Amino acid sequence: DVQLVESGGGLVQPGGSLRLSCVASGFTFPTYSMNWVRQVPGKGLEWVSYISSRSTSIFYADSVKGRFTISRDNANNSLFLQMNSLRVEDTAMYYCAKDSCTGGVCYTSYFESWGQGTLVTVSS
Amino acid sequence: SYVLTQPPSVSVAPGKTAKLTCGGDNLEGKSVHWYKQKAGQAPVLVIYDDIDRPSGISERVSGSKSGDTATLTINSVQAGDEADYFCQVWTVTTDHPGVFGPGTQVTVL
Numbered sequence: 001d002v003q004l005v006e007s008g009g010g011l012v013q014p015g016g017s018l019r020l021s022c023v024a025s026g027f028t029f030p031t032y033s034m035n036w037v038r039q040v041p042g043k044g045l046e047w048v049s050y051i052s053s054r055s056t057s058i059f060y061a062d063s064v065k066g067r068f069t070i071s072r073d074n075a076n077n078s079l080f081l082q083m084n085s086l087r088v089e090d091t092a093m094y095y096c097a098k099d100s101c102t103g104g105v106c107y108t109s110y111f112e113s114w115g116q117g118t119l120v121t122v123s124s
Numbered sequence: 125s126y127v128l129t130q131p132p133s134v135s136v137a138p139g140k141t142a143k144l145t146c147g148g149d150n151l152e153g154k155s156v157h158w159y160k161q162k163a164g165q166a167p168v169l170v171i172y173d174d175i176d177r178p179s180g181i182s183e184r185v186s187g188s189k190s191g192d193t194a195t196l197t198i199n200s201v202q203a204g205d206e207a208d209y210f211c212q213v214w215t216v217t218t219d220h221p222g223v224f225g226p227g228t229q230v231t232v233l
Contacts, residue, residue, distance in 0.1 A: 035222065037167075045159070045167065045210050047222025061220050062125070095166060108173065109214040109221070110157035114166040 002026040002113040004096045009118030016086050020118055022079040022096030027113075030074035033057075033099035035111060036081050038092040038120075048094070049081065053103050064090075086122045093117040126215045128225035135231045142198040144228045146211030149192060154213045156194040158187060161227075162207045170209075171196060198230070206232045 008020040020036070036048040049070040050059045058070055069082040079096055097111035129147045136142040146156060156174050159167040169178050171187035174194060184199040198205050211225040 037222075037224075044208075044227045045161075045212075045224040047212075047220075047224060050222060059219055059221055061222070065220075100172065107214075107216050108155040108157075110155075110169060110172045110212060111159070111167070112169055112172075112178070114168070116166050 002098060004098060004113060004115035006094065006096050006115045006118035009094060009120045011121045011123065012086055013124050014086060014088055014122055016122070017082070017084045018086065018120060020081040020083065020094055020096075020120070022115060024077045024079065024096075024098070027098065029077040030054075031102050033101040033106070033109065034072060034079045035097040035099055035109075036070060036079075037095045037097050037111065037114075038090075039095070039117075040092045046092075050099070050109070051079070052101070083120070086120075088122050091120060091122045093119050125220065126213070126218070126223045128211055128213065128223055130209075130211060130225040130228045132226070133229045133231065135233055136198075136201045137233045138201055138203065140201055142201050142205070142230055144196040144198075144209050144230070146194040146196070146225050147192055148213065151192040151194060151213070152189065154215070156187070156189060157212045158194075158196045159210045159212065160207045161210065167210065201230075201232055203232050206230055 003025045051070045067085045071080045095117045096115040098113040158171040161167040174189045175187045210227045215221045
């Protein structure tokens with residue numbers, strides 16, 4: 001079974017930094033693109049970032065571009081999200097999500113599996 | 125940026141059929157995916173590529189699309205269908221391709 005386990009969330013002051021991690025198991029991690037998706041408690045889902053299987057394609061939502069950096073370590077089946085210059089509006093549950101795309105050019109992507117999330121709270 | 129629209133809420137009696145819509149410009153040229161999220165849980169993929177159902181998802185759940193509107197249909201609604209449902213597309217022509225609809229809260233009466 002696919003398992004995605006996020007960690008690294010917590011309370012941070014505005015302007016601070018956090019690094020989220022996601023450890024994957026149950027599938028061939030180096031083959032799949034991956035995503036981060038966030039959700040403000042009680043609100044909808046917001047896609048945050050995408051990274052292709054070999055890190056050759058990376059995309060960000062406009063709301064985080066220039067502040068967040070997605071990366072992966074295929075040798076250790078891990079996905080990361082470095083979050084800098086955090087704002088109050090970044091407060092959310094952050095989910096790691098396995099993409100449907102397995103290399104090459106994918107004209108659509110969807111999120112086959114999700115972790116349970118890690119909560120990030122930005123507050124003074 | 126690309127926008128998807130969904131009705132905020134739908135109420136349905138047990139045993140009846142729920143139809144949830146998702147609209148967007150030129151949606152007929154995009155693949156639509158649907159997620160179910162129960163309170164306090166992570167989302168689960170229930171329909172992908174407009175009409176396909178992942179293994180383990182009930183046959184009572186189906187997807188369709190006509191023109192710029194995609195529809196998620198839940199037949200013989202049960203209490204366990206009560207959840208938020210989100211549609212999603214991937215807009216390959218932009219550098220921020222992931223887009224979710226605002227979600228529809230389904231209440232089983």
